[in-house]
Each structure stands twice: as C-alpha cells, then as structure tokens.
Amino acid sequence: MSDRIFGICSLLLAALFAYSAFLIEESFLSDAVGPKAFPLIISAILAVSSVFIILKPDEEPKWPTLSRFVEIVAAIVAMVLYAEFLPIVGFVIATAVVSAYLTWRLGTTPISSLVVGVSISMGIYIVFHLLFGLSLAKGPLGF
Numbered sequence: 001m002s003d004r005i006f007g008i009c010s011l012l013l014a015a016l017f018a019y020s021a022f023l024i025e026e027s028f029l030s031d032a033v034g035p036k037a038f039p040l041i042i043s044a045i046l047a048v049s050s051v052f053i054i055l056k057p058d059e060e061p062k063w064p065t066l067s068r069f070v071e072i073v074a075a076i077v078a079m080v081l082y083a084e085f086l087p088i089v090g091f092v093i094a095t096a097v098v099s100a101y102l103t104w105r106l107g108t109t110p111i112s113s114l115v116v117g118v119s120i121s122m123g124i125y126i127v128f129h130l131l132f133g134l135s136l137a138k139g140p141l142g143f
Contacts (some may be wrong), residue, residue: 003057011050018043071105078102090139091129096121 021039064072082098089097100117104110128134 001057002063003061004054007050007053007057010053011047014043014047014050017046075102075105086137088139090141091136092121092125093139093141094137095124 018040021036021043024035024039026034026036078098078101082094086094096117098117099120100113103116104113108116125136129136
C-alpha cells in the first residue's frame with residue numbers, strides 16, 4: 001500500500017512539474033527545442049515510473065532504518081544547499097563540494113571522494129561550458 005501512495009504522490013508531482021513547464025515563457029530568440037523540452041521530458045519519465053509503481057508495487061517493501069533515513073535527509077539537504085550556494089560560490093566549487101560529499105556518503109574514502117568531486121565538477125565544466133558554450137554560474141574566482 002505504501003508503494004501505491006508513493007506512486008500517486010510522484011504522479012501528482014510529475015503533473016505539477018509538467019504544468020510548471022508549460023508556464024515557462026518562450027522568447028522569440030530561443031532554440032528549436034525551447035526551454036520547455038527538458039522539464040517535460042523529466043516529468044514524462046517521472047510519470048511513467050510512477051504509473052509502474054502504482055500498477056506493480058512491492059509485495060513487502062523494506063523501509064530504510066532510521067540511520068539510512070537520516071542519510072537520505074542529509075543528501076536532500078546537501079542538494080538544497082547546493083542550489084542555494086550555486087550562484088554565490090559558482091558552479092565549479094559548489095559541484096565539487098556536493099559531489100565529494102555525496103560520494104563520501106556512498107562509501108568512498110574522504111581522499112577518493114575529494115578526487116571524484118573535483119573530477120566530476122571539472123568534467124562537467126569542460127563539457128558544458130567550454131565545449132557546448134553553455135553559461136554556468138560564475139563564482140568568486142571567475143569560473
């Protein structure tokens with residue numbers, strides 16, 4: 001029963017996300033795809049996943065223990081803080097910090113997670129900013 005409740009809530013979230021995407025105003029200078037495409041794709045994937053969960057729930061779902069639930073909440077807090085600090089410290093620094101934290105919480109050593117966090121941050125920066133020319137949040141260091 002809890003899976004179906006989760007599926008229904010996720011389906012409602014997908015509908016809200018799609019509705020919000022349709023509210024995005026398009027400029028006459030936008031590209032062929034437009035700014036609505038990505039949010040609509042995400043909402044469609046979420047909707048399909050939600051319907052699958054509703055139609056075929058787990059018979060015996062296993063809920064996380066309290067310590068795992070705290071880890072999940074900490075990951076959510078990290079992502080919210082990432083969104084808040086992104087315009088302040090910039091893409092590279094914010095992404096390196098949150099990637100390092102999340103990989104550390106997934107079980108890597110602190111040094112490995114720091115290397116992975118910086119690598120992920122720089123890799124995304126190189127691909128999306130330098131190769132594709134997309135604008136990413138600039139931090140106090142100018143990148």
